[in-house]
Amino acid sequence: MKGLTGKKEFVRRSFASIAGSYDPLNTLLSFGLNKWWRRQAVKALAPPEGGLVLDVCAGTMGLGKELLRSAGQLRVVALDFALEMLARGMKRTKDPSLIPVLGDAERLPFREDTFDRVIVGFGIRNLADPQQGVKELFRVLKGEGRLVILEFGKPTLVIFKDLYRWYLSRFIPWAGGLISRQKEVYRYLHDSIMAFLEQEELMEMMKRAGFLQIHSRQLTWGITNLYIGEKPPVGFSPS
Numbered sequence: 001m002k003g004l005t006g007k008k009e010f011v012r013r014s015f016a017s018i019a020g021s022y023d024p025l026n027t028l029l030s031f032g033l034n035k036w037w038r039r040q041a042v043k044a045l046a047p048p049e050g051g052l053v054l055d056v057c058a059g060t061m062g063l064g065k066e067l068l069r070s071a072g073q074l075r076v077v078a079l080d081f082a083l084e085m086l087a088r089g090m091k092r093t094k095d096p097s098l099i100p101v102l103g104d105a106e107r108l109p110f111r112e113d114t115f116d117r118v119i120v121g122f123g124i125r126n127l128a129d130p131q132q133g134v135k136e137l138f139r140v141l142k143g144e145g146r147l148v149i150l151e152f153g154k155p156t157l158v159i160f161k162d163l164y165r166w167y168l169s170r171f172i173p174w175a176g177g178l179i180s181r182q183k184e185v186y187r188y189l190h191d192s193i194m195a196f197l198e199q200e201e202l203m204e205m206m207k208r209a210g211f212l213q214i215h216s217r218q219l220t221w222g223i224t225n226l227y228i229g230e231k232p233p234v235g236f237s238p239s
Ligand SMILES: C[S@@+](CC[C@H](N)C(=O)[O-])C[C@H]1O[C@@H](n2cnc3c(N)ncnc32)[C@H](O)[C@@H]1O
Pocket: 008, 011, 012, 015, 056, 057, 058, 059, 060, 061, 062, 063, 079, 080, 081, 082, 085, 103, 104, 105, 106, 120, 121, 122, 123, 126, 127, 128
C-alpha cells in the first residue's frame, strides 16, 4: 500500500508476517478467552436485523464471522491494510455477507453516515494516530449508530497484575516467537499495550470525536476493555 511510513509500515509488515499463525496462537495464548471477548463485543454492538456493519482492523475477520454467526441477517464490511490477514480470513469462509476491503483505518474509503454499527477489535492501539482513527469511525457511522472498541488493558488487581505482566512481557514473546518465528511482533504486543492510552484517555478521545453516552467495561479483570459510544442523531446540537 502506498504512502505508509514509520509505525504504520512496521505494523502492516508485522501482521502480514504472522498471518498464518495469528488465529491458533491467539486462541492458545489467551486460553480461548479471545472468543469470549469477541462474543461480548458483538453483544454490546447489538447490530439491527439487516444492518450494515463495519469491522475496522478486521485482520482474519474473527469479529465479522462472530457477527454473522450470532447476530442474524447482516452485511459486514471487514477492512484491514494487511492483505495477508484478510486473505487468511477468507480461506475459511465463503459467506458473501462478509466483504473484505483493503484500506487504511485512518482514511476510510467510505462516505459519511454509511454504517449502522462500527466495531474495532484489538486495532485501535495499532494505529499510528488513534485520534484520527476515532474521527474516521465517527464520520462513517450513521446518526444514532453505535461504536464498540475492544482493546487490551492493564489489569490493576494485586498479584494478578504481576502474574499478567510476567506472562505478557516474558512468556508471550518466548512462546509466540517460537511458534511464529516472529519474536519481535510479540514483543511489540507487550510494548504497545503498555504504551497505550488509559481507559479514561480513550473515552476522552471518543468524546472529542463527537460520541455521546460513552462508557467502558473491563473483561477478565481488565486484560481487555470494551468501549461503547453512540453517534448523536442527525440535527442534534449539544446544549
Ligand atoms: C491485533 S489485529 C486484530 C484483528 C482482529 N480485529 C481480531 O480481533 O483478531 C490488528 C489488525 O489491525 C490492522 N491494522 C493496524 N493498523 C491499521 C490501519 N491503519 N488500517 C487498517 N488496518 C490496520 C493490522 O493489519 C491487523 O490485522
